[in-house]
Amino acid sequence: MNRANKNVLVVGGAGYIGSHTTLALREAGFNPVVYDNFSTGHRDACFGTTLVEGELSDRDRLVSTLRDHDIDGVIHFAALIEAGQSVVGPLPFFRNNVASTLSLLEAMQETGIRRLVFSSTAAVYGNLPDGKPLNEGLPRNPVNPYGHTKSMVETMLEATASAHGLQAIALRYFNASGADPQCRTGERHTPETHLIPLIIEAALGTRAAIKIFGTDYQTPDGTCIRDYIHVNDLATGHVAALNNLFETDLPGIRAYNLGTGTGHSVREVIDMVRRISGRDFAVLEEGRRAGDPAILVADASGANRDLGWKAKHSGIDQIVRDAWNYALSAQGESFRSTGS
Ligand code: UFG
Numbered sequence: 362m363n364r365a366n367k368n369v370l371v372v373g374g375a376g377y378i379g380s381h382t383t384l385a386l387r388e389a390g391f392n393p394v395v396y397d398n399f400s401t402g403h404r405d406a407c408f409g410t411t412l413v414e415g416e417l418s419d420r421d422r423l424v425s426t427l428r429d430h431d432i433d434g435v436i437h438f439a440a441l442i443e444a445g446q447s448v449v450g451p452l453p454f455f456r457n458n459v460a461s462t463l464s465l466l467e468a469m470q471e472t473g474i475r476r477l478v479f480s481s482t483a484a485v486y487g488n489l490p491d492g493k494p495l496n497e498g499l500p501r502n503p504v505n506p507y508g509h510t511k512s513m514v515e516t517m518l519e520a521t522a523s524a525h526g527l528q529a530i531a532l533r534y535f536n537a538s539g540a541d542p543q544c545r546t547g548e549r550h551t552p553e554t555h556l557i558p559l560i561i562e563a564a565l566g567t568r569a570a571i572k573i574f575g576t577d578y579q580t581p582d583g584t585c586i587r588d589y590i591h592v593n594d595l596a597t598g599h600v601a602a603l604n605n606l607f608e609t610d611l612p613g614i615r616a617y618n619l620g621t622g623t624g625h626s627v628r629e630v631i632d633m634v635r636r637i638s639g640r641d642f643a644v645l646e647e648g649r650r651a652g653d654p655a656i657l658v659a660d661a662s663g664a665n666r667d668l669g670w671k672a673k674h675s676g677i678d679q680i681v682r683d684a685w686n687y688a689l690s691a692q693g694e695s696f697r698s699t700g701s
Pocket of ligand 1: 442444445484534535537555559571572573574627657
């Protein structure tokens, strides 16, 4: 396959995972075009990649973009992502993540583009009692509106695949974290709700303390366990999925977990930030946050088997080190932690 001839529309490509993936696509020889409304994404994270400013809901703009750039395949990242926020304010999640995705699917159908990689999530599984690694054969049973929106889109893709020959891969991410080791791009959400950047803010002194949401879970130290996956591993997962779609030409939708198979508790992550940063900070124990499953850990053997993908940069020490160095570089500090 000659990747230089493959034009890929990266919807939401100016965001956290999108910007790392766009860099990885370029490095793999694809020709990405970023489509973003820049509501949460950043132009300066795109490094000279062709940008198209547009809304996910704007079907006509999507149709003209797909035609004008002679697009061969699409990666769809654009979504609201905070699971906790989706519990207190669900409607924007259904509007953005579900309703607006219809415009993209209609635009793809109208232009005859069949290959799609979709950003799904571990949140589609919900709260499974035994805490074992989750495999893709499990039923989808989300416990928060965010997870429902991603599950609903997977259902839309299944129906579109059987009716119209869509060829889709849904990548179910576990906890995206870390940053580009060269600090070209990283995690910049406003407001920030994710654990690792919040702990780093506490270590930097820009946040008074880190709050632990729940210390009475059925886990060894009472705090939630998550499978943290380096954003660069997610990026190579998208490249592998796209390669697979172009090489196999398989109809239908397949779902793959992107994770490491190893979980870390909130307390373990806090300890790792202390170790990497060499700084101490206050920790407050709070009640549970609504919509949080106790344990989410991936069985990622499917992506390894079918896509030849494996996480390579996702040790929790490397994740925290890259996130820490990115936060320092964003502050303009020259110091780089090498960890210990
Ligand atoms: N947490 C705290 N304090 C904080 C923030 C988070 O204790 O200040 C805890 C949460 O309760 C949770 C864990 O840290 O137990 C991780 O929380 P995040 O908000 O960082 O991430 P989530 O697990 O809620 O969700 C993330 C993505 C979702 C994705 C999910 C998959 O935001 O899009 O990972 O596991 F679906």
